Amino acid sequence: MRGNTIGKSFMLTTWGESHGLAVGGVIEGCPAGLCIDFEFITHELNRRKTGCTPGTTERIEDDKIEILSGISNNITTGTPIFFKIENQNTKPDDYKNLSEVYRPSHADFTWEQKFGEFNLSGGGRASARETVARVAGGAIAKLLLQAYGVTFRSWVSAIGPFIIKPIETIPELSLINSSSVKCPDKTLSSEMETYIQQLKTDGDTCGGIITCCILNAPIGLGEPVFDKLEADLAKAMLSIPSVKGFETGSGFEGAKAKGSEHNDIFLSDFTTRTNHSGGIQGGISNGMPINFNVAFKPVSSIKIPQKTANKHGKITELKIEGRHDVCVVPRALPIVEAMAALVLADHVLRNKTSRI
Secondary structure, eight states: OOOOEEOSSSEEEEEEOTTSSEEEEEEESOOTTOBOOHHHHHHHHHHHSTTSSTTOOSOOOOOOEEEEESEETTEEOSSOEEEEEEOOSOOGGGGGGGTTBOOTTSSHHHHHHHHSOOOOGGGGGGSGGGHHHHHHHHHHHHHHHHTTTOEEEEEEEEETTEEOOOOSSOOOHHHHHTSTTOOSOHHHHHHHHHHHHHHHHHTOOOOEEEEEEEESOOTTOOBTTTBOHHHHHHHHHHTSTTEEEEEETTGGGGGGSOHHHHOOOBOTTSOBSOOTTTTEETTEEOSSOEEEEEEEOOOSOOSSOEEEEBTTSOEEEEOOOSOOOSOOTGGGHHHHHHHHHHHHHHHHHHHTTSOO
16 A cells, blocks of 8 residues: 655654554654654653543553664664564454445545555544654654754644634743643633533533644745645644645635735745745745644544434435544644654755755
């Protein structure tokens, strides 16, 4: 199966299934001499773990990373970095009753049509469990980017019908982390949490939006024509399970504006008065903050009975049990940041060959 690798100079390949022995990844292209902070990697993995935000699955995993190659005495050697994270709380039997039906809005039908079979247990390779490897790889990409002063800030800007007003300044990290749903608006944060708890009682789910801002990205990242920076960011974000939308800068709202309103006027220091471009012009970073929104659909596994077709084309009633998130959005922040870090690390290394 193809499509398991992202990047051209800094590359991450992920492997493993939701209820297999382990998931993990291989990083190629990471330069030798990078100091690896294992506490930082653990911190990033813990941000993604269940139980830290309301409405998460009851599946609890330690997410302890084991690095088998590419790092010696906490320093990268320039060789492939191979790592694994064991699955310790698997329950494949939870999915036996689903073997003859196609779950609405899941990957069951499309994967079986493409490959002739589908690993039903937890969604197999299509499961969001795979994203733990992305967060681990993204943490190493972040360590590489720290040398350039690049930082990331993300927050939940919408859950279901609750949407915060546009924020002109980047929220403080303490304000984001003080919210159980990672929303910097205190009033909306409380309403979002109540909404999620009610959906859990109802057996239903919801989606939402994550806003991400990248600060201090070097000028010149991005490879026109087909590898524009926002194009690679879009692909990276849309590869995350449950993501259905991506916009950078003014996004769809910019379509309503006139050019005289939308143009980012240069100042004498070559910053811009506004940032409708989202830090990217002509597919290349311009030194302004890179900002974008990522939209997640509602979790497909609901406990409300619903109609579906079985593998013989007969309509039947389905009720999904087992362990599933009500809303994945709050714990997806480190996934979004990890994918952005992988894209930027790749373009930083690619940019070194752009000019003499």
